[in-house]
Amino acid sequence: MKDKLAWQPRFNVGVDFIDRDHKQLFSIMNKLLTLSQNDTKNEWVGVEGIKYFKNHVEEHFAREEQYMDSIHFGGYELHKRLHDTFKKKTLPSMEEELVKSNYSMEAVHHFLGVCIGWMTAHTLIEDRTITGKVKSKWVNRTSEESITALEQTIMKIVNDMFQLELRVVSDQYGGEDFGRCVYYKLVYSPEKGKKRWDVILVFEEELLINTVGEMLGVRFSEIDDLVVNATRQIAVQFVEYVREAFPSIGLSKLEKESLLTYEQFITSFQEQTPECSLLFNTGVGYLGFCILAAGGPGGDLGLSLTPKNVTDEIQRYLKKEKTAKKKQILVVDDSDVVQHAMKMLLGSDYDVALANSAGSAIKSIARSKPELILLDYEMPICDGKQTLEMLRSEEEMADIPVIFLTGRGDKESVRNVMSLKPAGYMLKTMKPEEIKEVIDGYFSQREKHA
Secondary structure (H helix, E strand, O other): OOOOOOOOHHHOOOOHHHHHHHHHHHHHHHHHHHHHOOHHHHHHHHHHHHHHHHHHHHHHHHHHHHHHHHOOOOOHHHHHHHHHHHHHHHHHHHHHHHHHOOOOHHHHHHHHHHHHHHHHHHHHOHHHHHHOOOOOOOOOOOOHHHHHHHHHHHHHHHHHHHOOOOEEEEOEOOOOOOOOEEEEEEEEEEOOOOOOEEEEEEEEHHHHHHHHHHHHOOOOOOOOHHHHHHHHHHHHHHHHHHHHHOHHHOEEEEEEEEEEOHHHHHHHHHHOEEEEEEEEEOOOOEEEEEEEEOOOHHHHOOOEOOOOOHHHHHHHHHHHHHHHOOOEEEEEOOOHHHHHHHHHHHOOOOEEEEEOOHHHHHHHHHHOOOOEEEEOOOOOOOOHHHHHHHHHHOOOOOOOOEEEEEOOOOHHHHHHHHOOOOOEEEEOOOOHHHHHHHHHHHHHHHHHOO
8 A cells, every 4th residue: 555645747637626636635645644653543534534535535526527517528427437436336345344443554544545546546547538638448348237247246256155245346446556465367368259358356465365265274474375376276267257157258268377566467457458347345355357458568467377487486476576565663662753753764665653552562563463563661651571571472473573772771771671582672872874774684684594
């Protein structure tokens, strides 16, 4: 998920009030993202903040639709349908997730990440159709009746395979980022007189861990090559069911398969025409199903998997995806000044979470397990020693490495801290670049010995 979206001139459509509205919406989302980092503000963001955002979205859509109608815009009905899908399907589905999670930080970030992704894609592509700068990518897509039938078919297939009840998040999914995913592409040769299609399945990591992992009888903390290989087989079977239900699509023989990075997925989406593109919430993660007309540079992205190279390529893919994901550091300190300083120092290279006490640290870890904890030794009520003892008493938290960050450098304090066998010890009086160097060095050494 994007942590922040900086407004850029390329987002301007060329209609003053539309550009002002967009700038305001992105500003609201950025503010909500910032507030959601604070445990005490998280529920407010989930209830009141998102309600505020929704109201502005609906007002913007209404003004934009009124303008399109006034200039007799030819794509009015299509554009309005995109707005309605976001309002009536995407937002309600994500709000349901928020309520079920009791407005957890993870769910709030998921909500805002999808909104940022949707608004960015919609602004850069569909809103530009209003001024004739680009052509809508949805003009020649499959009829509404066929898409509805396809949705029902996919819901039944997933229910039969995994006993999951799907909800449609969007029937015009534009490739927006909604978290860590596996992008799997199947290329089918055409039947005589028909097009060649690329089918791309998007599996959110949590979906694979909760379904494929359960089928294999193994509890996974992250996706590995076993999960990806099982997913490939499930995906092929999944598309076979779709082919049987919709022979008119013309998916003939499976030519090749490949794994895509998110960047390759987006490039494919931008350079190929979507016949249909659906996004579902399974209750345990998101599932995307896209059929794109093959052709153009995007259709050739992703290295083909063959029996000879599949093992090496999957491992290379997972390693690349893991490297691309920022490592998470939890900073535990009762000082807002120190928290802010660490966020500013480390935020560009790491995903930095903040906690001001042992209790909030444990809540944060329960939501998302960090790769490293920076722990203040001197805190009121429960100090660093007690906090570390609490963490090590919990089986799921005991193995998280801890580096102490403290203001005390006398021999007795150092001896007390090092007796707890932390991964390291730093003084707050160190220069920022020295602190950063220690943390970078820690992760570098860890990767060498992985």
